[in-house]
Amino acid sequence: MSFDPNKIEYKKHHFVNGEFRSEHESTYDYIRPSDQKNLDSIPNASKDLVNETVEKAQKAFEDSEWSSLKPRQRAKILFKWADLIEKDVDYLSKVEAMNSTRLISETSQGDVFGTADTIRYFAEWADKIEGQTTASSPNVLSLTIKQPYGVVLGITPWNFPIVQVAWKAAPALAAGNAVIIKPSEYTPLSIFRLAELSIKAGFPNGIFNYLLGEGSITGNYLVQHPGIAKIAFTGSSATGAKIMSESALSGLKPVHLELGGKSPQIVFDDITDIDDTVSKIAAGMYVNSGQVCTSGTRLIAHKKIVNELTDKLIKIGNQKLPGLTWDNNTTLPPIVSKKQAERIDSLISKSVEMGANVISGGSWHDTNYGGFFYKPTFIEKVSTDMPVYKEEVFGPVINIDTFSDYEEAVQMADHPTYGLAACVHTSNLNMAINLSKKIDSGMIWVNHWGYPDEFSHPAGGFKRSGIGKDMGSSGINEYYKEKAIWIPH
Ligand code: ADP
Secondary structure: OOOOOOHOOOOEEEEEEEEEEEEOEEEEEEOOOOOOEEEEEEOOOOHHHHHHHHHHHHHHHHOOOOOOOOHHHHHHHHHHHHHHHHHHHHHHOOOOHOOOOHHHHHHHHHHHHHHHHHHHHOOOOOOOOOOOOOOOOOOEEEEEEEEEEEEEEEOOOOOHHHHHHHHHHHHHHOOOOOEEEEOOOOOOHHHHHHHHHHHHHOOOOOOOOEEEHHHHEEEEHHHHHHOOOOEEEEEEEEHHHHHHHHHOOOOOOEEEEEOOOOOOOOOOOOOHHHHHHHHHHHHHHHHHHHOOOOOOOOOEEEEEHHHHHHHHHHHHHHHEEOOOOOOOOOEOOOOOOOOHHHHHHHHHHHHHHHHEEEEEEOOOOOOOOOOOOOOOOEEOOOOHHHHHHHHOOOEEEEHHHHHHHHHHHHHHOOOOOEOOOEEEEEOOOOHHHHHHHHHOOEEEEEEEOOOOOOOOOOOOEEEEEEEEEEHHHHHHHHHEEEEEEEEEO
């Protein structure tokens, strides 16, 4: 499956009203994560192009047959899009791996299929959104209907580029909205293929659009545009807060936000298969080199088993092979950018200065590739005032903490600011249920880590980890507004 990235063709265009466009007010350098090669200059969509795109998307929403199409017809086009994406796995998995931190071994087995299946999941919702009749006097018909917002803006992150486009665009489209995606400036080169396939699938022009550009430029123009009716965002908590305040000040647009996390992996000493538990914790630490919002970054283990767990996790980490995303043998992907690499360094060195102890890792792999590959890192003696506790690190880094009894585990599980996901590893079902109810996190995974490949599981966090949900029935509900109708008769 390994391939030559220089043979992969791509488009660095915007996609507006069914056409690829290249207008820009400035450009920025796209640096490929694997080798830090300055590959190309990418257009920042200009304010004029943002205005034009929103206007065309609004017109498509109002005039085209999309929102007034029979829901089943919308579903058929979404299904066709999903089928075309899946059939394109050979190319799409390569351009995605070339463009991002995602490994070819994973994009070809997971990401492309996950993208297609997400679209299928939401296609199935298209004709199942129903209002209700509400209690009223006998001489009144009182009911609710659900209607699409209009133009939905989806702002997506760099860690799972095409999957994230599907998470935002598919429910919005299934609900009858027009969509504009603003992908991350770090991974701008794979979304064009989804757009090409959307034309083939039969979307009317202007219903699926995307604009490339930096968040502070193009992203900002989009968020402030009065024609945007709803914003769906995935990214950092700081940017999420900014987008929420800007959208409030520019028309009170509804937003839903999927943000950062500091997810605990709580392990009791009654687990029956330690290797199985270790493999799950390892996934929570190593997938995408820890560049996942739900990464299990706080190991909270019973004191009797903490050493054995840590040794096994370190052993797995030592076997991880840093390398290029287009090399099928690579098992430790690069950190996305120099800026992010420096951030990891700074969070860890400041914590060490404050008294944290690095048991293993804590430095960079020495490779000739050019990219930044952080060694799997285990830190103990972490106190709650340290950056490595307070901040999301976004690298293969885990804090190690221990507890003696259930009460202590409960007390350590919650994080003061984040509440995205939490994993509970135990064979005691009662304890798992009790903890699931107690922990203040949007997702609780028992003897499991990771968003499951069953798309009905609502994804989203509490506190600074977000507002609202992606996926599941809660996910589709984010893309409708509910109207109440009162008819005396
Ligand atoms: P990161 O710094 O790791 O890329 P961000 O949360 O800043 O994480 O970025 C996530 C997405 O939000 C990206 O698509 C980015 O371009 C976009 N973004 C960043 N800042 C803004 C902003 N002020 N307005 C709109 N979008 C933004």
